[in-house]
Structure formats: structure tokens, C-alpha cells
Amino acid sequence: MIEVELKAVWKKLGGRNVLRGMNLRVPRGQTTCIIGGSGTGKSVSLKHMVGLMQPDRGEVLIDGVDIGRFSERQLTPIRRKLGVLFQSGALINWINVFDNVALPLVELSKIKKKDIEQRVMDKLNMLGLGHASQLMPSEISGGMKKRVALARAIIWDPELILYDEPTSGLDPVIAATINRMIVDMHEKLGVTQVVVTHDMESAYTVGHTICMLYQGRVLQVGTPDEIRATENPYVRQFIEGNAEGPITGQGGGDLSKFYSDEGDDNGV
Numbered sequence: 218m219i220e221v222e223l224k225a226v227w228k229k230l231g232g233r234n235v236l237r238g239m240n241l242r243v244p245r246g247q248t249t250c251i252i253g254g255s256g257t258g259k260s261v262s263l264k265h266m267v268g269l270m271q272p273d274r275g276e277v278l279i280d281g282v283d284i285g286r287f288s289e290r291q292l293t294p295i296r297r298k299l300g301v302l303f304q305s306g307a308l309i310n311w312i313n314v315f316d317n318v319a320l321p322l323v324e325l326s327k328i329k330k331k332d333i334e335q336r337v338m339d340k341l342n343m344l345g346l347g348h349a350s351q352l353m354p355s356e357i358s359g360g361m362k363k364r365v366a367l368a369r370a371i372i373w374d375p376e377l378i379l380y381d382e383p384t385s386g387l388d389p390v391i392a393a394t395i396n397r398m399i400v401d402m403h404e405k406l407g408v409t410q411v412v413v414t415h416d417m418e419s420a421y422t423v424g425h426t427i428c429m430l431y432q433g434r435v436l437q438v439g440t441p442d443e444i445r446a447t448e449n450p451y452v453r454q455f456i457e458g459n460a461e462g463p464i465t466g467q468g469g470g471d472l473s474k475f476y477s478d479e480g481d482d483n484g485v
């Protein structure tokens with residue numbers, strides 16, 4: 218299984234430093250949750266881990282190799298080991314559910330048609346979508362779309378799975394099923410996983426480690442118990458969902474004493 222690490226990663230987007238010296242280690246075979254407010258750079262950090270974005274500075278290490286400057290060609294063999302559930306789901310609207318899930322297999326490999334069929338139907342059945350294989354994306358609900366995207370993300374039996382908001386917009390029962398699946402991926406297959414979520418129940422259920430991102434840096438990393446017991450006022454406010462507290466829409470103020478890592482404040 219794969220190990221991932223972001224080391225002092227800086228990324229400017231739209232004229233603003235979105236990642237500001239982000240350090241995050243995702244240990245092999247474990248599930249790491251990233252929590253944090255909207256716009257703090259959670260999705261951007263996932264995009265760095267799959268080589269969709271390149272850091273301005275810092276390193277993106279996959280099994281110790283810096284992929285931060287890799288070309289598309291160099292990334293291909295690595296991407297075969299990764300499964301990504303993007304926040305938007307990103308299904309292709311003019312092909313049906315089956316073909317959407319089969320896409321990575323058809324595009325990247327020379328697997329026999331019969332084997333593709335078997336694999337796609339296995340994943341669809343696992344996610345309770347066996348009956349929907351011939352439907353078009355426009356004919357299924359939002360929660361089903363999310364599960365189709367999830368089936369596609371795991372079609373390769375990846376060594377590393379990145380989930381961006383896997384349970385948002387799902388009913389509580391389906392959300393619990395997805396959480397169970399994430400736990401199973403760890404228990405049965407030992408996959409390394411990163412789960413971006415706003416859903417604290419989900420983070421406590423699936424995460425071995427939870428890290429709270431705030432303004433492009435990791436504010437605190439801990440086990441679910443450590444995060445539950447946190448005395449960091451920013452983390453407390455977030456996990457309790459309080460309107461009152463130090464977190465403001467604009468950010469600002471001197472946060473340095475609240476960050477648990479040394480970070481890298483050059484160039485703020």
C-alpha cells in the first residue's frame with residue numbers, strides 16, 4: 218500500500234495563497250480524515266496528492282518520491298494505484314452508469330470485456346446500484362450519482378483512495394453504508410485512505426487520524442479521541458459547529474500559537 222506526504226506545500230490560486238506551508242502525513246494502510254471550513258484548501262490538497270495540481274513550493278511525496286513536478290506520462294503508473302472520488306462526482310452525462318464506472322478500465326487497460334463486466338457489476342452491486350447500470354446520469358438521484366462515482370473510484374482496487382465529501386448530500390442510512398465501506402476497505406484490504414469531510418460523525422467513525430485544516434495549514438492532528446477532547450478554540454468551534462468563536466469568515470489575526478506544526482511562514 219501507498220504512503221503520501223505533503224511537505225511544506227505552498228500553492229497560490231486566484232492571486233491568493235491557498236496552501237500555506239501545509240504539512241500532512243498519510244500513513245500506509247490507515248485512514249486519515251481532513252476536516253475544516255469551506256475554502257480552507259481541502260480539495261486543493263487532494264488535487265496535489267493525485268498530481269492534478271503542482272505545488273509552487275514544497276514536496277508531494279508518494280512512497281517517498283516527489284511527484285510535484287511529474288509529467289502526465291510519469292503520473293500514469295501512479296494514477297493506476299489511486300482511486301479518487303471528486304467532490305463534484307464528475308460523471309459523464311452522455312454515457313450510462315455502467316459505462317461511467319467502466320471508463321477507467323476501458324481507457325487504461327487491456328482487460329477482456331467479460332472481466333470488465335464482472336468487475337463493474339461487482340462494484341455496482343456492492344454499492345446497491347446493480348439495478349441502475351443501464352440508466353443515464355440524468356435519470357438517477359444525487360445520492361446515486363455519488364455512489365456511481367464511488368464505484369468508479371474503486372474500480373481498480375486501488376492502493377490509495379481519496380474521497381472528497383463522500384457522505385455529503387446522502388440520506389443517513391446510505392451515509393452509514395458508505396462509512397462502513399470505508400472502514401471495510403481498511404479492515405479487509407488495508408487500503409490507505411484520505412477522507413475529506415464536514416461530517417464529524419463520519420470522521421470519528423472512519424478516521425484513525427483527523428487533521429483540521431485552517432487557512433491552508435494543518436491546525437491540529439490527532440486521533441478521534443484527541444480531537445474530541447481538543448482545547449484548541451478553533452478546532453472546538455469547528456467540531457461543535459458553533460456560530461460563535463474565533464473562526465471568522467475573513468480569517469485574520471495571529472494564529473501562530475494555535476498551529477501544532479512549525480509550518481513555514483515564508484512568503485505569507
Ligand SMILES: Nc1ncnc2c1ncn2[C@@H]1O[C@H](COP(=O)(O)OP(=O)(O)OP(=O)(O)O)[C@@H](O)[C@H]1O
Nearest residue numbers: 230231235253254255256257258259260261262304
Ligand atoms: N483552480 C482554481 N483557481 C482559483 N482559485 C481556486 C482554484 N481552486 C481552488 N481555488 C480557491 O482555493 C480555495 C480553496 O479551495 P478548496 O476547493 O480547496 O476548498 P475546500 O476546503 O475544499 O472547501 P469546500 O469545503 O467548500 O469544498 C478557495 O478559495 C477556492 O476559491
Ligand SMILES: [Mg+2]
Nearest residue numbers: 259260304381
Ligand atoms: Mg472541497
